[in-house]
Amino acid sequence: MSYYNFMKNEVIAKIFENMAAILEIEGAPNAYFRVRAYQNAAQVLKELPIDVEELILRGEMLKIPGIGEILAQKIREYIKTGKIEAYEIMLKMYPQSLLDLLKIQSLGPKKLKLLHETFGVKDLNSLEKVMKSGQAEMLPKFKAKTIANILHGLDILKNTQDRVLLGFIYPKVQDLLTRIKKIPGVKKIEVAGSFRRRQETIGDIDILVAGKNPSQIFSSFLKFPEIKRVLAHGETKSSVLIDEGRQVDLRIVNEENFGAALQYFTGSKKHNIAIRKLANNLGLTINEYALSDIKTGEVKVSKSEEKIYQALGLQYIPPEIRNDTGEIEAAQQNKIPKLIEFSDIKGDLHIHSNYSDGKNSIEQMVVAAIAKGYEYIAITDHSPRLTVAHGLHLEDLQKKQAEILALNKKFPIKILYGTEVDILEDGSLDYPNEILKNFDMVIASIHYKFNQDNTERISKAMQNPFVHAIGHLTGRMIGSRDSYPLDFDKVFQVAAKTQTWLEINAQPERMDLPDIYIRRAKEAGCKFIIDTDSHFNKSLWLMDLGVSYARRGWLTESDVINTLKWKDLKSKLKYDSL
Ligand code: DGT
Ligand code: CA
Ligand code: CA
Ligand code: ZN
Secondary structure, three states: OOOOOOOHHHHHHHHHHHHHHHHHHHOOOOHHHHHHHHHHHHHHHHHOOOOHHHHHHOOOHHHOOOOOHHHHHHHHHHHHHOOOHHHHHHHHHOOHHHHHHHHOOOOOHHHHHHHHHHHOOOOHHHHHHHHHHOHHHHOOOOOHHHHHHHHHHHHHHHHHOOOEEHHHHHHHHHHHHHHHHOOOOEEEEEEOHHHHOOOOEEOOEEEEEEEOOHHHHHHHHOOOOOEEEEEEEOOOEEEEEEOOOEEEEEEEEOHHHHHHHHHHHHOOHHHHHHHHHHHHHOOEEEOOOOEEEOOOOOEEEOOOHHHHHHHOOOOOOOHHHOOOOOHHHHHHOOOOOOEOOHHHOOEEEEEOOOOOOOOOOHHHHHHHHHHOOOOEEEEEEEOOOOHHHOOOOHHHHHHHHHHHHHHHHHOOOEEEEEEEEEEOOOOOEOOOHHHHOOOOEEEEEOOOOOOOOOHHHHHHHHHOOOOOEEOOOOOOEOOOEOOOOOOHHHHHHHHHHHOOEEEEEOOOOOOEOOHHHHHHHHHOOOOEEEEOOEOOHHHHHHHHHHHHHHHHOOOEHHHEHHHOOHHHHHHHHOOOOO
């Protein structure tokens, strides 16, 4: 996946990640802390929904946790000159196409360095050639299994290479829409395509406008500063590249045809094919201008998308489920449920603080949650096994519990004392039950041993009476790691039986549980929590994505536990089975 993004934050984050990778490949002595510093700063920048440029203007950059003076200088350099000199020098030795290969899970910096120096591996193609030729087997640490894993990783990388994560471009698209809306003559605006369907990765961005004077609207749009290149420009459509290479298609149609165009360009292609077939069976034909009578050509509907579905004898189908996976049949029988909405959400149950690897204090996270209008949040820091994330030991836990008690008195929101406890290899948990029972909220997650079937491991964790939910069940990382093997039917069965909730983790790379499994789990009788797994007070907005994702899995308000009011949630958190 190329994590290209419009926001400067994203671009700089990417550069910092690359710098960390290069330092690792170089293997310089004492590089460890520099590597961590760059990685850390990249993570913080990615979650920052304000442009760093604005923070510089306000003189507030050093207030960002994790950004010290040296890194701040590099950020200023980028904003001022459009590049970072130290990075440019590094890239001459290690090109971007080489660094992209590090997204392959089984290929760390050391192995990559070896392949680069021995065989001149520099990109996807050269890596694939070497891996398939059998040459690599002569190198130490390149066993047949490793090579197979690398080839598998290569496939994943190829499939997502030209796509960007929804969560990474989400703020930018909102910003573009706001600004296009202000152009004189714009009457209606919607984003269409995979973005409107809230697919977890996006190829290009399709924006649809209804307006009177297209040439004037286009000329204002083409003056937007982030537009780097105009790919194509006609009377009704303009395709441009923005900043680091993401494509935006802006289409302008008559207000009369807006509904038909929106339906057409929202897709998915499969959904549209099925819709067209249905229309034909009714003696109608549909295109981006209208739904019309096949014989007479008489226009039946064109202005409103809702009315198009109506005219086809269908319930309105929300964009998130337009995937030709049964939505049309359901709509014919009036069986599309009322999908969950953000306004149904009452709190966020998976949040980290600086007690573990979060960047903000509990109080700062609480203030952010109050601003979202929540009734409750759970502060779920890591358990000790996750040493990279500074998991909490006993003394810290007591301190944290006391702090939460005090904050609960101070703020008008229920703060739950929680943990994200590691599921160990054998399915036992990283805290003993005497500790677990003190928490208000326990999420159990896997953070290591991804290359094995984890069905038994997770099932066992779900049997623990103190576990409320399983975090990021499949462990996938979009663009770099697929789910480990799981017997999903079995896992869902155990979850339903033990009343263990399944998390829908809204971190952009995770989006875990994946939508197809959300739907299957619901059919198996499971309940869910939607949460942001925030490590930073500015990332609570990710809940919007989590909710969209739940919609893609056909969930309703009653499927999701954190739609409950505090008094109802409270009774669910008790350990009935004891
Ligand atoms: P993406 O950009 O790869 O993430 O995916 P989409 O779904 O945004 O696809 P895109 O940008 O190629 O086209 C936007 C929508 O326009 C697509 O979902 C359905 C519609 N569309 C585009 N080309 C065709 C076509 O040849 N036939 C039909 N029926 N619909 C099309
Ligand atoms: Ca698209
Ligand atoms: Ca497109
Ligand atoms: Zn977490």
